[in-house]
Amino acid sequence: MKVIHQSVYAFDKANAPVCSADVGEVLLFQPMDCFSNKLVSEEMQIADVLATGFDVANPAAGPVYINGAEPGDVLAVDILDIRVADVGTVGTMAGCGPLADEAELRVKKVAIKDGFAEFNGVKFPIDPMIGVIGTAPAGEPVMCGSPGLHGGNMDSKLIRKGARVYFPVQVPGALLQMGDIHAAMGDAELCGTGVEIPGEILVKTSLIKNFELNMPVTETATHWWVNACAMDYEETLKIASEELCRLLMNVTGWDKTDTYMYMSIQSDVQINQACKPCSLFMDLRFGTPKLAGFKPLIG
Ligand code: CA
Numbered sequence: 001m002k003v004i005h006q007s008v009y010a011f012d013k014a015n016a017p018v019c020s021a022d023v024g025e026v027l028l029f030q031p032m033d034c035f036s037n038k039l040v041s042e043e044m045q046i047a048d049v050l051a052t053g054f055d056v057a058n059p060a061a062g063p064v065y066i067n068g069a070e071p072g073d074v075l076a077v078d079i080l081d082i083r084v085a086d087v088g089t090v091g092t093m094a095g096c097g098p099l100a101d102e103a104e105l106r107v108k109k110v111a112i113k114d115g116f117a118e119f120n121g122v123k124f125p126i127d128p129m130i131g132v133i134g135t136a137p138a139g140e141p142v143m144c145g146s147p148g149l150h151g152g153n154m155d156s157k158l159i160r161k162g163a164r165v166y167f168p169v170q171v172p173g174a175l176l177q178m179g180d181i182h183a184a185m186g187d188a189e190l191c192g193t194g195v196e197i198p199g200e201i202l203v204k205t206s207l208i209k210n211f212e213l214n215m216p217v218t219e220t221a222t223h224w225w226v227n228a229c230a231m232d233y234e235e236t237l238k239i240a241s242e243e244l245c246r247l248l249m250n251v252t253g254w255d256k257t258d259t260y261m262y263m264s265i266q267s268d269v270q271i272n273q274a275c276k277p278c279s280l281f282m283d284l285r286f287g288t289p290k291l292a293g294f295k296p297l298i299g
């Protein structure tokens with residue numbers, strides 16, 4: 001099995017692949033945490049690590065060149081497992097999130113044991129998820145700290161073990177990379193960090209040839225979720241609903257108005273990440289239950 005531990009800090013078609021892999025090969029990614037494993041003590045501040053800017057934030061392991069993937073295809077990534085280290089880190093950042101003005105700058109280490117995390121004596125089950133995952137954009141590079149239509153820092157807590165995530169392939173080989181594991185994170189990631197932690201991600205890819213997909217989609221046991229980001233809620237919801245509407249119309253054969261009405265009564269908006277202003281984007285997922293009696297939305 002190929003093990004990928006080398007990191008990059010941008011989604012960039014010019015990044016040299018760490019290795020190539022065939023479709024269906026199981027791959028083990030071993031990313032550092034979002035601080036490049038440099039935030040080693042509660043005496044430090046996040047700014048100590050990120051003093052040089054966000055270019056050391058959110059390393060992603062990879063990229064892997066997927067043999068046979070070409071622009072216009074869709075790369076499906078099955079998240080087979082996520083294993084985390086035994087200690088994670090949460091911290092506040094200056095100006096980050098809605099309570100930033102009232103909060104001190106603080107870093108806390110969070111111990112992980114037997115599937116539980118402990119914060120101030122409160123134990124809760126971990127729910128490991130992948131913050132940063134995607135393929136290289138066709139255009140300008142995008143830093144790993146940003147979300148985009150290629151994926152990137154989507155921070156969807158549904159991207160956990162058992163999920164399948166679909167990405168548009170924009171460059172030959174797709175250039176798959178991932179990192180920013182959270183042992184736990186709440187929707188919106190209020191102060192800008194989850195339980196940031198190094199770990200291992202086991203995935204398996206598959207390829208759908210010549211399928212139009214304009215942004216990443218997460219498939220869970222019960223739902224399809226379009227992941228979208230733009231500058232504000234209205235714009236993000238618009239691009240997410242346009243994409244979900246298009247995908248639904250493809251399989252149902254309904255017209256736009258029927259599909260619009262169906263989405264209004266069955267589709268849900270959930271926030272991935274919205275800790276402005278440290279993230280410029282409103283990042284959400286718009287999902288719909290799987291439809292019995294119809295083809296899958298993608299595939
Ligand atoms: Ca993140």
Ligand code: ZN
Pocket residue numbers: 034131180181182193194196
């Ligand atoms: Zn993170």
